[in-house]
Amino acid sequence: MVEATVHATFDVYRFEPGTDATPRYDRYVLDLPPHTPVLSALLKIRAEIDPSLSLRYSCRSAICGSCAMQINSKSRLACEAPIGPELARDGRIVIEPMRNQPVLRDLVVDQDPFWQNYRKIEPHLILDPRHPMPEGRENPMTPAQVDRFKETPRCIACAACYSACPAVEADPAFPGPMALAKLYRFVVDPRDTARQDRLVRIQTDGLWLCLRCHLCTEACPKDVRPSERIRDLKEMAIAAQGATEPGSRHALAFKENIRDRGPLNEMKLARQSMGLTELVAQLPQGIRIWRKKPELLRAPHAIEGDDEVEKIYDALDDHRSSEDLP
Amino acid sequence: MLKHEVVVVGAGLAGQRAALAAIEAGREVAVFSKLHPLRSHSGAAQGGINAAVGKEDSVDTHIYDTVKGSDYLGDQDAIEFFCQAAGPTVVEMEHFGTIFNRGEDGSLARRPFGGAGFPRTIYAADRTGLALLQALWERLGTEEFTLYEEWDLTSLVVRDGAVQGIVAFDRRKGDFAQVAAKAVVMATGPFGRVYGRTTNAHSCTGDGVAAAYAAGAALKDMEFVQFHPTALMESGILITEGARGEGGILKNALGERMMAKYAPHVFDLASRDVVSRAIVTEVLEGRGFPGDYVHLELMHLGKEKIESRLQEICDFTRNFAGIDPVTQPIPVFPAQHYMMGGISTDIHGATTLRGLFAAGEAACVSIHGANRLGGNSLLETLVFGKEAGIAAAAYAVSATAPSLPEGGLDVATAPIRAWSRRTEGEDPSVLRTEMQRVMDRYVGIYRNESDLLEGIRRVRELKKRFAQIRVVDQSPVYNLNLSDALEVGHMLELAEAIVVGAYARTESRGAHARRDYPVRDDARWMKHTLAVRGPDGPKLSYSPVAYTRWEPKERVY
Numbered sequence: 037m038v039e040a041t042v043h044a045t046f047d048v049y050r051f052e053p054g055t056d057a058t059p060r061y062d063r064y065v066l067d068l069p070p071h072t073p074v075l076s077a078l079l080k081i082r083a084e085i086d087p088s089l090s091l092r093y094s095c096r097s098a099i100c101g102s103c104a105m106q107i108n109s110k111s112r113l114a115c116e117a118p119i120g121p122e123l124a125r126d127g128r129i130v131i132e133p134m135r136n137q138p139v140l141r142d143l144v145v146d147q148d149p150f151w152q153n154y155r156k157i158e159p160h161l162i163l164d165p166r167h168p169m170p171e172g173r174e175n176p177m178t179p180a181q182v183d184r185f186k187e188t189p190r191c192i193a194c195a196a197c198y199s200a201c202p203a204v205e206a207d208p209a210f211p212g213p214m215a216l217a218k219l220y221r222f223v224v225d226p227r228d229t230a231r232q233d234r235l236v237r238i239q240t241d242g243l244w245l246c247l248r249c250h251l252c253t254e255a256c257p258k259d260v261r262p263s264e265r266i267r268d269l270k271e272m273a274i275a276a277q278g279a280t281e282p283g284s285r286h287a288l289a290f291k292e293n294i295r296d297r298g299p300l301n302e303m304k305l306a307r308q309s310m311g312l313t314e315l316v317a318q319l320p321q322g323i324r325i326w327r328k329k330p331e332l333l334r335a336p337h338a339i340e341g342d343d344e345v346e347k348i349y350d351a352l353d354d355h356r357s358s359e360d361l362p
Numbered sequence: 363m364l365k366h367e368v369v370v371v372g373a374g375l376a377g378q379r380a381a382l383a384a385i386e387a388g389r390e391v392a393v394f395s396k397l398h399p400l401r402s403h404s405g406a407a408q409g410g411i412n413a414a415v416g417k418e419d420s421v422d423t424h425i426y427d428t429v430k431g432s433d434y435l436g437d438q439d440a441i442e443f444f445c446q447a448a449g450p451t452v453v454e455m456e457h458f459g460t461i462f463n464r465g466e467d468g469s470l471a472r473r474p475f476g477g478a479g480f481p482r483t484i485y486a487a488d489r490t491g492l493a494l495l496q497a498l499w500e501r502l503g504t505e506e507f508t509l510y511e512e513w514d515l516t517s518l519v520v521r522d523g524a525v526q527g528i529v530a531f532d533r534r535k536g537d538f539a540q541v542a543a544k545a546v547v548m549a550t551g552p553f554g555r556v557y558g559r560t561t562n563a564h565s566c567t568g569d570g571v572a573a574a575y576a577a578g579a580a581l582k583d584m585e586f587v588q589f590h591p592t593a594l595m596e597s598g599i600l601i602t603e604g605a606r607g608e609g610g611i612l613k614n615a616l617g618e619r620m621m622a623k624y625a626p627h628v629f630d631l632a633s634r635d636v637v638s639r640a641i642v643t644e645v646l647e648g649r650g651f652p653g654d655y656v657h658l659e660l661m662h663l664g665k666e667k668i669e670s671r672l673q674e675i676c677d678f679t680r681n682f683a684g685i686d687p688v689t690q691p692i693p694v695f696p697a698q699h700y701m702m703g704g705i706s707t708d709i710h711g712a713t714t715l716r717g718l719f720a721a722g723e724a725a726c727v728s729i730h731g732a733n734r735l736g737g738n739s740l741l742e743t744l745v746f747g748k749e750a751g752i753a754a755a756a757y758a759v760s761a762t763a764p765s766l767p768e769g770g771l772d773v774a775t776a777p778i779r780a781w782s783r784r785t786e787g788e789d790p791s792v793l794r795t796e797m798q799r800v801m802d803r804y805v806g807i808y809r810n811e812s813d814l815l816e817g818i819r820r821v822r823e824l825k826k827r828f829a830q831i832r833v834v835d836q837s838p839v840y841n842l843n844l845s846d847a848l849e850v851g852h853m854l855e856l857a858e859a860i861v862v863g864a865y866a867r868t869e870s871r872g873a874h875a876r877r878d879y880p881v882r883d884d885a886r887w888m889k890h891t892l893a894v895r896g897p898d899g900p901k902l903s904y905s906p907v908a909y910t911r912w913e914p915k916e917r918v919y
Contacts, residue, residue: 052839094563097597101401144840192400
């Protein structure tokens with residue numbers, strides 16, 4: 037089979053900390069069929085042009101999670117990204133290491149912090165010795181219970197979500213989308229006996245630092261949808277413990293605010309989300325906002341048809357209560 | 363100097379299970395792996411794990427199917443032990459947290475698989491390996507041990523016929539290190555990358571098998587190479603046997619259900635060697651599609667079943683072949699998939715070298731004989747990983763303190779360091795590509811004397827050229843050029859053992875199909891091949907097959 041090839045230009049990030057003063061981009065031009073995966077192209081570059089190019093890879097079938105990298109600024113698996121669409125859109129293919137993880141060399145990043153975050157959520161069944169597992173046979177689990185894991189068992193720990201996440205970049209206390217999706221997997225496991233503890237603990241261990249931007253869900257090559265599972269965890273945490281944290285109080289206040297009048301009342305929101313001490317601590321920030329955009333801090337008028345908003349909420353509440361949390 | 367009681371090399375299912383067993387036996391354990399454990403190739407196993415737990419099924423039937431599948435080359439005592447351990451092993455993995463598919467009554471769901479009398483393959487969608495790997499890694503994470511992540515194995519240290527430790531290479535820092543150990547467990551998985559067309563990951567280069575072979579351990583039945591019938595046409599990416607287990611059928615270019623001719627009783631669920639040969643025969647006789655492949659059809663199963671039970675397959679075919687299995691047939695052709703051969707061990711993972719144990723695909727017990735049944739390899743990693751861990755732990759208790767030779771590291775690594783000092787020489791990847799072409803062409807599904815002789819000649823020529831390779835990359839950090847060279851050196855030794863064993867075995871049995879000797883010859887060849895490394899390549903000898911209850915019969919599916 038002879039296939040048409042395309043002229044493919046790769047600009048590949050090269051950097052060896054400690055040796056190179058600054059990163060550089062090496063350009064490689066190859067003629068390849070358009071459906072060639074980026075990984076195959078990089079391996080061809082290694083085999084035929086430059087064996088010193090360093091990257092992680094193994095299975096080449098999107099199951100080992102080794103080859104996540106930035107391809108034209110998107111974090112994805114190189115093995116399942118064909119070059120054709122990239123070239124058609126951007127004219128060239130820029131290959132860079134994943135974000136939020138220090139570069140060790142070229143496209144290889146230090147994943148230790150990523151794995152530490154995964155370890156922190158205690159990713160194993162926590163058992164209660166008073167309820168031993170059935171001897172000699174499996175725990176019963178219905179297909180409906182298996183469905184509650186959603187797509188989390190598909191996670192291959194590639195860290196594409198971690199790379200795409202602005203909360204990880206902003207705050208090292210945020211465990212990252214993968215770790216939280218993994219936490220969800222243990223929280224909904226009927227064999228695990230620490231559901232309540234896990235939910236209470238994560239309220240103060242970074243759950244509410246998620247920015248709800250859904251970039252993790254967009255980046256995930258296995259459709260794990262971490263942001264949706266984080267949303268579930270938030271709901272479960274509030275159900276388990278109540279709105280005890282600024283994050284959870286903020287979420288509830290946000291909801292009530294909108295329900296009440298339509299637009300947000302920033303002053304009220306701040307009051308409801310934060311305790312008095314936090315409110316005082318935030319005062320300088322409030323003053324800065326007031327100087328620049330005083331209208332933000334004014335109580336908004338109710339919008340026209342605000343009763344319709346309330347009806348939407350009522351309908352949502354009815355729907356939600358009829359559908360149990362995972 | 364690094365020092366541990368038990369060193370496990372490889373952190374897939376077999377290595378992890380061995381580590382857990384040795385830790386539970388009270389030993390201090392270190393695990394070396396060139397990949398993060400969750401990136402191991404065990405995670406790529408799709409279809410499932412066999413255990414005769416259904417009411418209508420029995421352990422005896424599982425044993426019989428495995429014996430028959432092995433074309434009577436499997437050791438029946440080992441197979442009995444293996445099948446009896448299946449139920450408890452799967453239950454243990456469920457207790458560790460594996461998320462399996464379930465039946466409506468809450469029990470473990472089972473699907474039919476090739477060569478099996480009953481639906482006995484327990485599964486987690488079509489990512490059973492990943493499900494097991496996650497659960498075992500998460501269970502092992504609750505124990506104390508030392509993980510050496512992203513280290514290459516270069517060799518074993520042996521003194522007075524007993525293993526004293528390993529020599530390994532830290533990819534992150536670029537340092538070689540001698541590691542003293544009382545016992546070493548090799549669980550480095552397969553070496554499918556000796557072939558070009560393979561379902562195996564790039565990392566499957568048999569480093570541990572080659573190191574054991576170089577240190578004097580015997581390899582067993584290396585000529586038995588399993589070709590999986592259904593790999594994606596171009597990339598060689600695996601399409602699980604579960605696809606046929608769920609009802610998928612193979613069709614030739616005439617639109618015929620081709621397996622009716624080759625396996626009139628079980629059709630598409632015949633044993634893998636049978637189905638692979640059938641596909642090659644159809645193509646050779648002109649009934650393949652242009653480009654030499656056949657179709658695997660799933661369309662009749664319906665969108666819902668395909669997308670729920672074969673979720674990863676949907677993604678693979680859509681992303682890697684641009685084909686939607688819900689509406690289109692999948693173009694498939696066999697690809698190297700599994701090595702029945704490996705480091706020769708007994709039921710407890712003991713090799714012919716004192717202090718060295720092996721398990722999983724790196725080992726050959728032998729339970730698979732001349733052909734492995736689908737669903738038996740995941741089970742093998744766990745059953746024999748545990749056995750090897752227990753045996754290594756027991757050995758470590760009684761072994762004397764390991765002693766590493768003075769200056770041994772310099773001696774062991776001198777040839778490797780020489781690669782980097784050369785100013786000219788071939789890149790290891792050139793030799794890797796040529797080796798893969800040789801193995802694909804001369805040591806494939808159908809074999810004959812002249813091809814195998816040519817294969818031997820070419821592999822030996824590549825070994826000579828390998829002695830003069832050059833590693834261009836001078837960096838100490840993630841120098842993959844150096845890792846490539848280590849791997850290619852390992853694979854060339856193993857390729858030679860495969861082709862020499864295949865040349866010597868003048869019969870057809872299981873996956874070893876000789877055009878010039880098309881019949882199984884029990885009188886002369888009902889025996890295991892043992893290969894020990896000599897100065898001029900492998901020295902072969904033979905050992906008897908263990909029989910208990912099953913007399914050899916002709917194999918019909």
